Amino acid sequence: MKTENTEKMINFTGMQKPAIILSALLMIASIGSLIINGLNLGVDFTGGTVIEVGYNEAADVDKIRKSLAEANFDASVQHFGTAKDVLIRIAPHEGDDRAKTGDNVFAILKSNDANVILRRVENVGPQIGDELRDDGGTAMLLALAGILIYVTLRFEFRFSVGAIIALVHDVLITVGIFSITRIEFDLTILAAILAIIGYSLNDTIVVFDRVRENFLKLRKVDAEESINISINQTLSRTIVTSLTTILVLVALFYFGGKIIHGFAFAMIVGIVIGTYSSIYVASTSLLMMGVTREALLPPAKEADDQEELPESH
Amino acid sequence: MNRYPLWKYILLIVITVAGLILALPNLYPAQPAVQVSSSSSDFAVDNNTLESIKTALTKKGITVKDTEMLEDNKILIRFNSPDTQLNAAETIKESLGNNYITALNLAPATPKWLRGLNPMNLGLDLRGGVHFLMEVDMKSAIDKSLTRHTEEFRTFLREKKINYLGVKRVADDLIIQFKSTELRDQARQEIKSQYRNEIDFTDEETAKGAALKATLTETNIKNTKRFALQQNITTLRKRVNELGVAEPVIQQQGLERIVVQLPGVQDPTVAKEILGTTATLEFRLVDEGNDAYSAQASGRIPPGDQLFMERNGNPILLKSRVMLTGDYITDASSGFDQRDQQPSVTIVLDGKGAKLFAKATGANVQKLMGVVFIEHKTVVTKQEDGSFKKDTKVSREVINVARIQEQLSKRFQITGLDSPQESYNLALLLRAGALAAPVYIVEERTIGPSLGADNISAGFKSVIIGFVLVLIFMAVYYRVFGLVANLALTLNLVLIVAVLSMLQATLTLPGIAGIVLTVGMAVDANVLIYERIKEELSNGVTPQAAIQAGYDKAFSTIADANITTLIAAIVLFGMGTGPIKGFAITLAIGIASSMFTAIMGTRAVINLIYGGQKRVKKLHI
Numbered sequence: 001m002k003t004e005n006t007e008k009m010i011n012f013t014g015m016q017k018p019a020i021i022l023s024a025l026l027m028i029a030s031i032g033s034l035i036i037n038g039l040n041l042g043v044d045f046t047g048g049t050v051i052e053v054g055y056n057e058a059a060d061v062d063k064i065r066k067s068l069a070e071a072n073f074d075a076s077v078q079h080f081g082t083a084k085d086v087l088i089r090i091a092p093h094e095g096d097d098r099a100k101t102g103d104n105v106f107a108i109l110k111s112n113d114a115n116v117i118l119r120r121v122e123n124v125g126p127q128i129g130d131e132l133r134d135d136g137g138t139a140m141l142l143a144l145a146g147i148l149i150y151v152t153l154r155f156e157f158r159f160s161v162g163a164i165i166a167l168v169h170d171v172l173i174t175v176g177i178f179s180i181t182r183i184e185f186d187l188t189i190l191a192a193i194l195a196i197i198g199y200s201l202n203d204t205i206v207v208f209d210r211v212r213e214n215f216l217k218l219r220k221v222d223a224e225e226s227i228n229i230s231i232n233q234t235l236s237r238t239i240v241t242s243l244t245t246i247l248v249l250v251a252l253f254y255f256g257g258k259i260i261h262g263f264a265f266a267m268i269v270g271i272v273i274g275t276y277s278s279i280y281v282a283s284t285s286l287l288m289m290g291v292t293r294e295a296l297l298p299p300a301k302e303a304d305d306q307e308e309l310p311e312s313h
Numbered sequence: 314m315n316r317y318p319l320w321k322y323i324l325l326i327v328i329t330v331a332g333l334i335l336a337l338p339n340l341y342p343a344q345p346a347v348q349v350s351s352s353s354s355d356f357a358v359d360n361n362t363l364e365s366i367k368t369a370l371t372k373k374g375i376t377v378k379d380t381e382m383l384e385d386n387k388i389l390i391r392f393n394s395p396d397t398q399l400n401a402a403e404t405i406k407e408s409l410g411n412n413y414i415t416a417l418n419l420a421p422a423t424p425k426w427l428r429g430l431n432p433m434n435l436g437l438d439l440r441g442g443v444h445f446l447m448e449v450d451m452k453s454a455i456d457k458s459l460t461r462h463t464e465e466f467r468t469f470l471r472e473k474k475i476n477y478l479g480v481k482r483v484a485d486d487l488i489i490q491f492k493s494t495e496l497r498d499q500a501r502q503e504i505k506s507q508y509r510n511e512i513d514f515t516d517e518e519t520a521k522g523a524a525l526k527a528t529l530t531e532t533n534i535k536n537t538k539r540f541a542l543q544q545n546i547t548t549l550r551k552r553v554n555e556l557g558v559a560e561p562v563i564q565q566q567g568l569e570r571i572v573v574q575l576p577g578v579q580d581p582t583v584a585k586e587i588l589g590t591t592a593t594l595e596f597r598l599v600d601e602g603n604d605a606y607s608a609q610a611s612g613r614i615p616p617g618d619q620l621f622m623e624r625n626g627n628p629i630l631l632k633s634r635v636m637l638t639g640d641y642i643t644d645a646s647s648g649f650d651q652r653d654q655q656p657s658v659t660i661v662l663d664g665k666g667a668k669l670f671a672k673a674t675g676a677n678v679q680k681l682m683g684v685v686f687i688e689h690k691t692v693v694t695k696q697e698d699g700s701f702k703k704d705t706k707v708s709r710e711v712i713n714v715a716r717i718q719e720q721l722s723k724r725f726q727i728t729g730l731d732s733p734q735e736s737y738n739l740a741l742l743l744r745a746g747a748l749a750a751p752v753y754i755v756e757e758r759t760i761g762p763s764l765g766a767d768n769i770s771a772g773f774k775s776v777i778i779g780f781v782l783v784l785i786f787m788a789v790y791y792r793v794f795g796l797v798a799n800l801a802l803t804l805n806l807v808l809i810v811a812v813l814s815m816l817q818a819t820l821t822l823p824g825i826a827g828i829v830l831t832v833g834m835a836v837d838a839n840v841l842i843y844e845r846i847k848e849e850l851s852n853g854v855t856p857q858a859a860i861q862a863g864y865d866k867a868f869s870t871i872a873d874a875n876i877t878t879l880i881a882a883i884v885l886f887g888m889g890t891g892p893i894k895g896f897a898i899t900l901a902i903g904i905a906s907s908m909f910t911a912i913m914g915t916r917a918v919i920n921l922i923y924g925g926q927k928r929v930k931k932l933h934i
Binding site for chain 2: 052054100102103117118119120121122123124125127128135136138139142143146147150151154187188190191194195197198199201202203205206209210213233234236237240241243244245246247248249250251252254255256257259260263264267
């Protein structure tokens with residue numbers, strides 16, 4: 001891939017309008033779904049009990065549902081991964097027997113079929129869920145603040161705003177997809193979202209780094225052109241890295257087991273969107289904020305930077 | 314022209330070798346084992362115990378892999394599979410009885426020459442076990458402190474011969490009532506110096522005369538809470554040891570919570586019962602002069618008395634003054650009463666308790682004494698405004714009433730328990746000491762051993778597959794340079810495992826996800842460098858200069874990109890709990906080690922391949 005050749009250069013900045021429309025549509029859809037549907041929050045956030053059990057043969061979900069309903073449990077019962085495994089969710093309820101919910105449910109299942117084995121019980125008190133939601137939000141904001149400071153120091157304030165716009169874009173759409181698909185949003189998904197923040201940023205910074213370099217180097221070229229050159233120069237890197245990361249995530253998705261499934265899915269979605277945003281969104285927002293080469297020039301001397309002009313045009 | 318100084322090669326080799334050695338113990342998976350220890354100092358663990366265990370196991374046809382006497386009076390017996398381990402644990406428990414503790418364990422299997430180096434710890438999600446998050450009910454810790462002070466004030470004023478009308482609690486303050494301002498002033502003079510920094514005393518004028526309001530100071534409250542948490546951790550640790558769990562984790566989390574992790578425990582019910590209970594005993598005299606039934610019916614309790622219920626539902630009046638509390642108990646063992654074969658608990662008191670009890674019982678021979686069994690239970694309910702209300706229910710039951718036949722002191726026996734299991738649990742709880750404040754479980758996670766095994770194999774498989782996919786891709790796409798990057802990637806994986814083993818960090822499933830993700834992202838640094846080299850080459854720069862420029866120019870980009878990701882990892886680590894922390898640790902270690910392997914490691918190898926040649930015609934990239 002010889003990205004330096006102008007003939008092969010793709011005019012990314014020229015595609016600003018369609019990119020803005022696409023991103024805006026995706027973001028509006030995400031916000032809309034979040035407002036209307038919300039997220040299918042897992043037991044980590046809502047509190048309540050999750051019980052995973054394994055049977056020797058295909059389990060009769062209806063029968064389990066019925067016997068739990070008879071015992072006055074407000075339970076949702078479904079197969080988990082295979083027909084032999086069953087996941088039971090019980091909404092948080094009040095009273096002092098909360099800690100015993102898991103034991104009681106398992107006792108009922110055992111009385112129906114002695115061969116059932118307990119694979120997992122998670123019992124989360126409602127106040128833990130609330131705290132986690134707050135902590136997760138705080139973590140996200142803190143990470144954003146730290147990044148904002150670092151990018152401002154290393155680049156310029158408008159660059160950090162551009163990076164944050166790309167980040168919010170990626171996170172919002174990923175969360176939006178979870179809202180639309182109704183896939184359960186649990187603690188591992190939160191970890192994935194935070195990893196996406198790191199990854200999306202990584203991608204954006206690589207492009208910005210090139211933009212900064214080219215701003216200083218290519219003196220006769222305007223900002224838009226210079227950004228376009230930068231995106232093209234880093235394009236093969238952006239794609240190769242996303243590809244290797246998606247390769248391992250696909251491995252994780254198919255072989256990593258059920259618990260990690262959601263994590264891998266969230267990451268794959270996030271990386272696809274992150275790759276798109278570092279090409280189209282981050283740099284576009286730089287242009288829209290009116291970034292100029294002067295903003296990045298060191299205060300005094302600038303003579304040293306005048307080396308190897310490209311043979312473009 | 315692309316040469317590395319010798320010291321960089323030496324550094325690289327040293328780190329590689331160190332990494333390999335540190336990572337090596339992970340190749341020897343831990344073996345299923347059973348650990349046997351004694352629950353009381355009366356029963357020794359020695360070669361005889363070992364022999365009897367062996368006989369019992371042979372009888373059942375269970376093959377033992379290897380046995381070992383550990384230093385601290387413990388026996389470790391290794392088995393070939395987790396199934397035999399389970400059977401063996403049952404058999405050993407049956408043959409040794411209640412006085413020994415049998416714990417399921419995963420024993421390290423590292424060869425002798427590697428001893429001292431440890432493999433990574435496996436998290437509960439990978440090996441199975443129970444995780445509890447417990448909250449300490451701090452309100453009752455404060456209540457307890459106020460009750461203690463009430464008693465102390467009374468004793469103090471009596472000793473100083475200052476007349477007072479009473480001490481009572483109003484909200485979180487204690488009000489000491491006096492007849493006159495003079496008495497109050499005198500009392501304040503005396504009492505203030507006793508409780509400097511602990512309690513603030515303020516004057517109050519009341520209808521009955523003058524009063525002193527005693528308020529716990531902020532520092533005092535803080536200390537009380539800290540003490541309650543520490544004390545509870547100590548007690549929980551003792552209880553867990555009694556339960557017989559190998560390698561438990563008991564840690565403070567925040568200011569009011571304790572994490573308890575019990576690897577290998579498969580039935581959370583028993584663990585929950587033992588950990589969460591604040592059962593203790595109190596000994597009080599029975600009021601034989603008044604009728605409990607009429608007191609219950611009229612609701613008029615004679616002064617100085619309290620109404621209790623016996624196990625059979627009958628009311629009973631006991632004196633308010635407590636003869637002895639469970640705090641003085643140093644040892645307790647369960648058994649059966651010799652006369653009527655009822656389940657019993659033999660109690661041993663410490664010196665101070667023995668003296669107190671001897672005095673109290675000596676003065677009351679031939680009188681009836683009641684044993685009160687006290688249990689706390691905390692119920693949390695969510696209020697309509699979203700806040701949480703904690704109610705501590707205290708159940709007090711009189712389990713036994715007996716006439717004091719003689720002066721009791723250091724060692725005595727109580728009966729009146731429903732079952733041998735109850736006496737066993739009570740003895741255990743008394744031995745381990747009371748909790749300073751009730752705890753309740755706010756979060757519980759149980760992972761069955763089968764799921765743990767599934768998780769570990771799935772995690773392992775996905776790491777290998779993802780890793781191999783990336784290796785193939787890199788080799789095809791970047792050829793010689795790709796193979797060099799693959800070397801770096803392999804070293805990176807070894808280093809992550811080495812650092813995790815060195816830190817004795819716990820590997821969890823999210824941690825494995827972190828490793829997998831790092832594998833994918835670690836090649837990024839190499840991709841950046843190689844793309845840069847390609848660019849330089851297409852600009853017509855000579856191969857040697859292109860290598861030089863590629864590494865130099867990519868460096869600041871790599872640093873910027875990795876530092877920002879590191880910021881996210883650090884925030885994750887700081888804010889997150891359990892699983893998220895594990896993910897953040899592996900991510901951070903992966904970023905650091907990938908910077909090293911991808912920049913320095915690959916450069917060293919590239920220099921070895923191309924650096925020496927005067928004229929390189931073509932780079933295989």
